[in-house]
Amino acid sequence: MAGNKSYTIVEYFGGGDGYRCGYCKNDKGNLSHGMWSHTMTVQDYQDLIDRGWRRSGKYVYKPIMNKTCCPQYTIRCHALKFQPSKSHKKILKKMSKFISKGELPKGQGDGEPMDSVSEEAGPREPSEVCHSKVKCAAITNIQKELTECPANTDVQKEVAGDASGSGTSSKDSPSVSDGRTTAEAPKQGMGADPSRPPCRKAKDLRKERRLQKEQMRQHADGVSSIVSPTPPAPTQTNQPKALEDFINESLPDNSDHCIEVRLVPVNFEDPQFTASYQQSVELYARYQMAIHGDDPSECSESEFRRFLCDSPLEAEHSPDGPEVGYGSFHQQYWLDGRIVAVGVIDILPNCVSSVYLYYHPDFASLSLGSYSALREIAFTRQLQKQSPKLCYYYLGFYIHSCPKMRYKGQYRPSDLLCPETYVWVPIEQCIPRLESSRYARLNQDPDAGDARVLKDVGRTLVLYRRTVMPFAVYSRKRKGSSDEAEVQQYGSLIGQDCAQRILLYRA
Numbered sequence: 001m002a003g004n005k006s007y008t009i010v011e012y013f014g015g016g017d018g019y020r021c022g023y024c025k026n027d028k029g030n031l032s033h034g035m036w037s038h039t040m041t042v043q044d045y046q047d048l049i050d051r052g053w054r055r056s057g058k059y060v061y062k063p064i065m066n067k068t069c070c071p072q073y074t075i076r077c078h079a080l081k082f083q084p085s086k087s088h089k090k091i092l093k094k095m096s097k098f099i100s101k102g103e104l105p106k107g108q109g110d111g112e113p114m115d116s117v118s119e120e121a122g123p124r125e126p127s128e129v130c131h132s133k134v135k136c137a138a139i140t141n142i143q144k145e146l147t148e149c150p151a152n153t154d155v156q157k158e159v160a161g162d163a164s165g166s167g168t169s170s171k172d173s174p175s176v177s178d179g180r181t182t183a184e185a186p187k188q189g190m191g192a193d194p195s196r197p198p199c200r201k202a203k204d205l206r207k208e209r210r211l212q213k214e215q216m217r218q219h220a221d222g223v224s225s226i227v228s229p230t231p232p233a234p235t236q237t238n239q240p241k242a243l244e245d246f247i248n249e250s251l252p253d254n255s256d257h258c259i260e261v262r263l264v265p266v267n268f269e270d271p272q273f274t275a276s277y278q279q280s281v282e283l284y285a286r287y288q289m290a291i292h293g294d295d296p297s298e299c300s301e302s303e304f305r306r307f308l309c310d311s312p313l314e315a316e317h318s319p320d321g322p323e324v325g326y327g328s329f330h331q332q333y334w335l336d337g338r339i340v341a342v343g344v345i346d347i348l349p350n351c352v353s354s355v356y357l358y359y360h361p362d363f364a365s366l367s368l369g370s371y372s373a374l375r376e377i378a379f380t381r382q383l384q385k386q387s388p389k390l391c392y393y394y395l396g397f398y399i400h401s402c403p404k405m406r407y408k409g410q411y412r413p414s415d416l417l418c419p420e421t422y423v424w425v426p427i428e429q430c431i432p433r434l435e436s437s438r439y440a441r442l443n444q445d446p447d448a449g450d451a452r453v454l455k456d457v458g459r460t461l462v463l464y465r466r467t468v469m470p471f472a473v474y475s476r477k478r479k480g481s482s483d484e485a486e487v488q489q490y491g492s493l494i495g496q497d498c499a500q501r502i503l504l505y506r507a
Helices: 042-049 086-101 117-121 142-147 150-164 202-221 243-249 271-291 301-309 361-366 368-384 403-410 427-436 471-478 484-494
Strands: 009-014 032-039 054-056 059-063 073-078 259-265 327-335 338-347 351-359 392-398 414-417 424-426 461-464 467-470 503-506
Touching: 009 484, 032 484, 042 338, 086 243, 086 361, 086 368, 243 368, 259 271, 271 301, 271 327, 271 338, 271 351, 271 361, 301 351, 327 368, 338 368, 351 361, 351 368, 361 368, 368 392, 392 403, 414 427, 424 427, 461 471, 467 471, 471 484
Parallel strands: 009 503, 351 392, 461 503
Antiparallel strands: 009 032, 032 059, 054 059, 073 392, 073 414, 259 327, 327 338, 338 351, 414 424, 461 467
16 A cells, blocks of 8 residues: 555534525525545545535535435536626626726626535534544554454555555645736738738737737746636637636726736645735635624634635645646635635646635625636636646536526536436536426436445445454444444445545544
8 A cells, every 4th residue: 555645534424403504594404414524635525526515614515405405406617618608798897897997886796606605504513523533643554554454455455556646745836827928919811912911900909919018027027926817829700709818808907906816725834825814814704794694703713714724635736637736725816915805616636616705895796706706717727728637617506496596507518416326417408307396306317327326335445443444344343333324325425436445434
């Protein structure tokens, strides 16, 4: 077994009693399975969200779809195929007007928070979590312990086979370089008079001058810390304008304001993160009290840290992954030298997953929720150029029964996850079924089943007394253990593949 192998260690808590729903306000109608994750690899979390799980801090939960009052369907957007709608273009124009002229729109935003209201309704940390018993140090000698378990030879080989994936790295994730100026200026064509250049649109000339200025500035200043989308190569005029072009046009030169987007790893050893930490805490509290009506005690520094800084994901770097690596990040929106919004995201092997957004209430009319989503889609496209399989943008949960949350379906093309077969179904095919029933099997193939169904509960990996072993071996050691029904349920929810990689902690 590789000595630097990272593990996912969880405690499973079952379904439990219902709790208050943040959507329909039913006091006991929100039902979910839950588990506390002490540590988790990005690949394991990718596989879990592809089975309907989602994290809130270190707590990972999965709605009981056929019982909960407001079924929550995992939604993903095809970032590479995304084209902004008219409403999205209006939001970018609104931002452009504010940046260039300093004019804030009157009234509130468009009601698209992109702040994962499910987190408001999400379950809190269970009181019975064994924090003092399960630490990363608890598996430091796991290789030695495994060698002392003769019945575990097959498991050692099986788990060691996973070690060839993404390795961990202690390096700070570098800032994403500003790629706005990497596209070459359009080449001049031939006009009616071959000796003279053709007439060109004033808009194209302005764009070319802006790109040239930006190139000169970057050569003078070095690599920028701004997260900015890389514009595509010049395309034919009959093709639709790319998202990056709309975003770049919303950031005009010679403006009253300057907005920068900085990617910061959630790491208390990272100087950028620690330097901006207190400002982020204060902004979070201001947002929660103004937008969600929280009491000050509900948005304290400890709550902020638990909810948006404590992540189970281990930072990883892979040769075929993005330069910034995988893990949890804060994407900070700096306006004239201060943070006005923060998007909390997870960068995973196949996607950028949106976790939460909070912003300064004074700028609510700028529709920062939608604006940040567009920037995150563009960021996903940027990462995909470095890591080809990272091509999706996950928006959390889509709740059709809650009209307030239907806006997530406007980021198209998008898919919803079937809660029974765990395959992705285009949202256009899902809407008619959800119109007639809150809960629906989205896969229209009546014979399809779960391809990763748990086939052998005995092979589910268990961490018992600092030793990894199959559940079958654990049962023999415990003699008469009554855990099988619970482990069977847990294994069926995470699937056969995850059950043979993730370590289920048993006291």
